[in-house]
Amino acid sequence: xxxxxxxxxxxxxxxxxxxxxxxxxxxxxxxxxxxxxxxxxxxxxxxxxxxxxxxxxxxxxxxxxxxxxxxxxxxxxxxxxxxxxxxxxxxxxxxxxxxxxxxxxxxxxxxxxxxxxxxxxxxxxxxxxxxxxxxxxxxxxxxxxxxxxxxxxxxxxxxxxxxxxxxxxxxxxxxxxxxxxxxxxxxxxxxxxxxxxxxxxxxxxxxxxxxxxxxxxxxxxxxxxxxxxxxxxxxxxxxxxxxxxxxxxxxxxxxxxxxxxxxxxxxxxxxxxxxxxxxxxxxxxxxxxxxxxxxxxxxxxxxxxxxxxxxxxxxxxxxxxxxxxxxxxxxxxxxxxxxxxxxxxxxxxxxxxxxxxxxxxxxxxxxxxxxxxxxxxxxxxxxxxxxxxxxxxxxxxxxxxxxxxxxxxxxxxxxxxxxxxxxxxxxxxxxxxxxxxxxxxxxxxxxxxxxxxxxxxxxxxxxxxxxxxxxxxxxxxxxxxxxxxxxxxxxxxxxxxxxxxxxxxxxxxxxxxxxxxxxxxxxxxxxxxxxxxxxxxxxxxxxxxxxxxxxxxxxxxxxxxxxxxxxxxxxxxxxxxxxxxxxxxxxxxxxxxxxxxxxxxxxxxxxxxxxxxxxxxxxxxxxxx
DNA sequence: GCCGTTTTCGGCCCGACTGTTTTCAGTCG
Numbered sequence: 001x002x003x004x005x006x007x008x009x010x011x012x013x014x015x016x017x018x019x020x021x022x023x024x025x026x027x028x029x030x031x032x033x034x035x036x037x038x039x040x041x042x043x044x045x046x047x048x049x050x051x052x053x054x055x056x057x058x059x060x061x062x063x064x065x066x067x068x069x070x071x072x073x074x075x076x077x078x079x080x081x082x083x084x085x086x087x088x089x090x091x092x093x094x095x096x097x098x099x100x101x102x103x104x105x106x107x108x109x110x111x112x113x114x115x116x117x118x119x120x121x122x123x124x125x126x127x128x129x130x131x132x133x134x135x136x137x138x139x140x141x142x143x144x145x146x147x148x149x150x151x152x153x154x155x156x157x158x159x160x161x162x163x164x165x166x167x168x169x170x171x172x173x174x175x176x177x178x179x180x181x182x183x184x185x186x187x188x189x190x191x192x193x194x195x196x197x198x199x200x201x202x203x204x205x206x207x208x209x210x211x212x213x214x215x216x217x218x219x220x221x222x223x224x225x226x227x228x229x230x231x232x233x234x235x236x237x238x239x240x241x242x243x244x245x246x247x248x249x250x251x252x253x254x255x256x257x258x259x260x261x262x263x264x265x266x267x268x269x270x271x272x273x274x275x276x277x278x279x280x281x282x283x284x285x286x287x288x289x290x291x292x293x294x295x296x297x298x299x300x301x302x303x304x305x306x307x308x309x310x311x312x313x314x315x316x317x318x319x320x321x322x323x324x325x326x327x328x329x330x331x332x333x334x335x336x337x338x339x340x341x342x343x344x345x346x347x348x349x350x351x352x353x354x355x356x357x358x359x360x361x362x363x364x365x366x367x368x369x370x371x372x373x374x375x376x377x378x379x380x381x382x383x384x385x386x387x388x389x390x391x392x393x394x395x396x397x398x399x400x401x402x403x404x405x406x407x408x409x410x411x412x413x414x415x416x417x418x419x420x421x422x423x424x425x426x427x428x429x430x431x432x433x434x435x436x437x438x439x440x441x442x443x444x445x446x447x448x449x450x451x452x453x454x455x456x457x458x459x460x461x462x463x464x465x466x467x468x469x470x471x472x473x474x475x476x477x478x479x480x481x482x483x484x485x486x487x488x489x490x491x492x493x494x495x496x497x498x499x500x501x502x503x504x505x506x507x508x509x510x511x512x513x514x515x516x517x518x519x520x521x522x523x524x525x526x527x528x529x530x531x532x533x534x535x536x537x538x539x540x541x542x543x544x545x546x547x548x549x550x551x552x553x554x555x556x557x558x559x560x561x562x563x564x565x566x567x568x569x570x571x572x573x574x575x576x577x578x579x580x581x582x583x584x585x586x587x588x589x590x591x592x593x594x595x596x597x598x599x600x601x602x603x604x605x606x607x608x609x610x611x612x613x614x615x616x617x618x619x620x621x622x623x624x625x
Numbered sequence: 626g627c628c629g630t631t632t633t634c635g636g637c638c639c640g641a642c643t644g645t646t647t648t649c650a651g652t653c654g
Contacts, residue, residue: 022626025637029626060627098643100652135645185654196654229641231653241654243641261638261654268638273630279639 001071003037006044009070009079010034010063015091016082018101019108032058035262039317041482041513044071089114096145103142106131120146151237155193157471158538159501162187164238165197168216172242175212177205179247184257189311190541192471192504196231196239198257206244213242249281251296256280262316270320271304278304312544317512331544334537336556339368342410342433342464342496342524343533347390348373349380351529354390355397358405360530368559370406370431372524375421377412378437384422391428404559406430410464415439415446417453419460426459431566433496433524435464436477444478451479455487461566462522463488465498465505473502481510488519492569494554495519497546499539500526511546521546522554 014030036058040047047053048071053064069076086108093104093116107113110131113122123143128134165183172181178201182188185198201209210230214222223231223239231241245253256264257280264278271278275286282294283303293299298308306323310331313319322328340361344350350357354371361369371394374381382390391407398405408431412420419426419434426432434454442450454460466484467476488495495514498505503526506514511521523539525532543553550556557565 017626026626028637029628032627058627062626098652102651133645133650137644141643198654224642226642231642256639257654259654265638272638277638281640 001044003044006067006070007034007037009076010037010066012088012091013066013076013079013082015094015101016079016086016088019086019090019094019105020082021101021105029058029060030063033063035316087114092116093119096142096149098138098141098145106134116146116149148233148237155195155472156238157501158187158190158192158194158504158541159535160236161194161197161238164218164234164236164240165199167218168197168199168213168240168242171216172199172201172209172212175209177203178209179203180250182254184254185241185259188258189260189314190538190545192507192542196241198241198243200250200253200257201242201244202247202250202253203244204246209244210242243280245280247295249294251298252278252282252294252300253280255297255300258311258314260315263314263319266316266320267304274304276303310544312541313547315545329547329549332540332548332550332553332556334540336550336553337366337523337536337540338558339366339370339404339555339562340364340525340527340533340536341370341406341408341431341462341522341555342372342498343369343527344373344410345371347386347393348382349378349528354393354405355401357527357530357533358397358401358403360533362401362403364533364536368404368406368562370408372408372410372431372433374437375409375411375419377420381412381420384425387421387425388428391425406559406563408433410435412437413450413454415442415450417450417457419454419457423459430563431461432459433462433464434460436468440468440474440477442477444480447477448480448483451484452487455484455491455493460493461569462494462496462524464496464524465500465503465526466495467505467507467510469505469507470502471504476505481513485514485517485519488514489517492520494522497521497523497539497542498526499523499535499537499542500532501535501538504538504542506542506546508542508545511542511548515546515548515552520554521548521552524555 010030011034014027014034017030018027036056040056044067047056048068053059053067054061066076066078086105090104090108093099094101096116107119107122107128111122111127113119120143122128123139128139128142165187169181169183172178180202182200183197184200185196186194187197203209206227210225210227214225214230214232218234219232220235221233223233228245229241229243231239233239243253243257268278271283272286276292277284277286278300282291283300284291293303301308306320307326307328309319309323309328312331313328319328343357345352345354345357350373357371358369373390376383387409394405394407407429409421409426409429410433411426413434413436414420434457436451451463455463463484467479467481468474469476485495495506497511506521514521521543523536523543525535525539527533527535554562554565
């Protein structure tokens with residue numbers, strides 16, 4: 001039984017309980033348990049069999065019993081009872097903005113409305129008129145909510161939200177009276193997708209900035225326009241909320257509106273135990289109502305006896321406990337990154353030359369760049385003969401610019417786990433990233449075996465975008481991430497945090513898991529154009545959300561340390577398997593072997609030819625320094 | 626339903642905005 005199935009059962013129970021009008025704290029208890037289970041990596045079976053289920057904070061006797069029953073019977077009595085009262089499909093109605101559990105119960109009880117289509121029809125036919133609390137405006141809002149729901153079902157990718165937020169901030173900065181302005185919410189926490197954009201302004205006079213905000217050129221619809229809060233829908237269906245606060249409360253408001261919700265609830269509970277209450281205006285004593293903090297976020301956390309917590313950590317994943325112990329991680333920053341390990345040129349599907357990419361990397365203050373073009377079988381992949389030329393070109397440009405460029409490759413992992421490139425080419429390279437780009441629809445076992453085989457290959461340094469997902473476009477392929485992490489740990493292969501904003505793969509949660517298991521990570525942008533080198537900030541954000549420090553990320557090393565690390569792995573790997581390109585893949589026989597015959601195999605003692613004796617390589621340049 | 630350094634009962638984060646109502650309920654974050 002998958003954890004997803006158990007969580008889905010709990011979510012359905014929570015939603016239907018909510019619609020059924022049960023004690024709201026009971027509903028919240030279910031949602032808290034879902035969050036808590038989500039944060040735990042172990043499978044449900046492991047938790048149950050080891051008796052640790054009840055140890056999870058938020059899972060009590062009743063929910064543990066539900067889970068146990070669900071594992072045995074595939075359903076629970078509680079859920080079946082709720083389903084008899086309210087059909088499951090009602091839950092979809094909750095996704096409509098402005099429609100909550102009370103409205104859902106009302107239209108179902110009175111009109112037997114069960115689907116979005118039925119709700120729309122009921123609204124249009126005037127059947128909602130006369131229901132309690134149902135006026136003309138509310139009905140119009142429901143109809144508009146349905147329109148929106150149809151257009152806007154996915155969350156917005158981080159980079160798109162960031163761009164929009166920056167443009168709104170730019171437009172509001174100059175409005176008279178605005179003293180400070182800060183994008184808050186999930187955007188400030190650098191979550192991979194954003195629901196709404198929250199922007200906070202500090203001002204003594206909020207009317208001008210509110211008025212300006214609701215009339216910005218991009219505004220499509222004004223959802224709310226108050227003196228401290230306004231909400232608009234921008235042209236691309238992204239909702240932006242603006243909140244205005246007095247400068248005396250800016251820190252408290254920044255803390256409050258940055259969230260996450262779970263983090264704030266935990267923080268508030270903690271404050272209450274100290275006789276303090278926190279809201280967006282400040283921290284107050286419960287007894288005397290005296291304000292003790294609010295101007296800065298540091299003050300707010302200090303009032304509760306904690307150091308300031310970086311926004312990326314504010315997910316209620318243990319950061320408050322660690323802060324209390326004074327053991328918060330010193331998170332990696334963009335400035336710690338010394339080089340770019342993953343990019344493409346027009347030799348494969350990139351847009352620019354080796355030299356252009358190298359110059360762009362140097363402009364960004366990097367010490368080095370790795371060129372990692374594609375291998376076949378992709379149409380644009382560089383074939384072995386040509387790859388030899390590419391290596392020469394890389395060495396030539398590196399010498400000419402006096403800038404270390406690692407010769408690398410992003411080689412495809414074949415369905416059987418072998419690599420689509422001749423082994424003698426791979427041996428000449430400074431860095432080998434292996435990635436899956438095809439045959440995504442394998443079973444979990446097959447895909448895991450495929451990748452595990454690649455990780456066992458001593459020529460592989462890095463596993464690229466380990467789950468293959470494209471945010472909002474393609475789910476990750478089925479793979480046992482725990483097995484991959486375990487194998488990476490065993491073999492010393494580095495796992496990539498791919499910072500391309502449409503990938504962000506590993507995700508923050510998987511990256512955190514890998515880090516906790518002691519597996520080294522590297523942040524690459526997968527740049528296909530020099531502008532893409534700036535995606536590094538997104539990769540760093542994922543690393544920060546994964547609690548990574550500088551020492552956890554391999555490309556914070558100097559070029560010398562990095563190349564030594566890559567060589568060391570090669571020496572360390574003892575267990576070696578056959579490393580081959582599938583027979584007959586390449587029409588020519590560039591390695592001298594006869595077409596159609598079995599390709600040569602690899603032995604551990606052979607090693608790669610990238611040693612200090614390889615005078616032309618960047619590796620040796622690094623070592624001489 | 627969960628939880629407990631005062632508690633096994635009685636709290637549980639809390640305020641803004643909207644709409645419908647005329648003092649408040651529902652929704653949202």
